[in-house]
Amino acid sequence: MKILVVEDSIRLGKTLVDGLSRSGYAVDLVGDGSAALQYAKRLAYDVVVLDLMLPKIDGLAVLRELRRSGESAGIIILSARDQVQDRVQGLQLGADDYLVKPFSFDELQARIAALIRRRYAKPDPVIALGSIDFDTARHQAFKSGTELKLTPHESVILECLALNRGRVVSLRKLEDSVYDSDSSVSRMPSRRISARCGRNCGSRENPT
Known part of the structure; x- marks a missing residue:
């Protein structure tokens, strides 16, 4: 966000x-x-x-x-x-x-x-993404009832995917949800993070 x-x-x-x-x-x-x-x-x-x-x-x-x-x-x-x-x-x-x-x-x-x-008009704070449940109120992810240990950036990316469930999410949108506009940090790590989240959640990532 x-x-x-x-x-x-x-x-x-x-x-x-x-x-x-x-x-x-x-x-x-x-x-x-x-x-x-x-x-x-x-x-x-x-x-x-x-x-x-x-x-x-x-x-x-x-x-x-x-x-x-x-x-x-x-x-x-x-x-x-x-x-x-x-x-x-x-x-x-x-x-x-x-x-x-x-x-x-x-x-x-x-x-x-x-x-x-x-x-985002989600009445239920818990959004299901494949085998993962993401709680948007607590910013926590669970798989089979067990909490997943996520970094703050991973949590933000997963929330972005959850709130856009059913839609293609571009890599730029994922990066913008994590980094401020003046960030000098390399954005390459978000490719690995978003790919990992995408595989786990069954979501698609638009490379453009």
């Missing part, structure tokens, strides 16, 4: 990127509204975590433009604006959730996971 964090505080932005990356998400960070629009329109994100008080373009203007242009990513507003009218306005403009600063990182993660589940 790929997340765009839009936060002008360098310290908070780094904290969010580090925490979400450790949870297996591919995360990009931008610090102003103009960059947020450029990234969101150029790359496919599952979730956008959006601050409101941003340089260049205000967060609400970013939100309005993203929804106007048809952006379907889940959007969570993360802001110090704590008045009821602020929350109502954000939700009316198209945000899926609103979390007030200061906040619990565990709560943010839970809200992101819930938003991803709603986006």
Whole structure:
């Protein structure tokens, strides 16, 4: 899963990127509204975590433009604006959730996971892939009732395959779900990981 964090505080932005990356998400960070629009329109994100008080373009203007242009990513507003009218306005403009600063990182993660589940409209968090059951709520895989020990990257790839069950998943989509757009890490390992997951799950991978 790929997340765009839009936060002008360098310290908070780094904290969010580090925490979400450790949870297996591919995360990009931008610090102003103009960059947020450029990234969101150029790359496919599952979730956008959006601050409101941003340089260049205000967060609400970013939100309005993203929804106007048809952006379907889940959007969570993360802001110090704590008045009821602020929350109502954000939700009316198209945000899926609103979390007030200061906040619990565990709560943010839970809200992101819930938003991803709603986006992919899977009422049952456990998705069967051949002989493997993947729990999208707990990010765990089981085979014959026994939990499989997966690395964070393997878990993300398997989740991508599970949420796109029945459809061809391109190698680029698998890589984008694991690596941020500026990653200098070689993407070759994901070929081996996705091939292993594909064999175990009976899924097909599109090499293009």
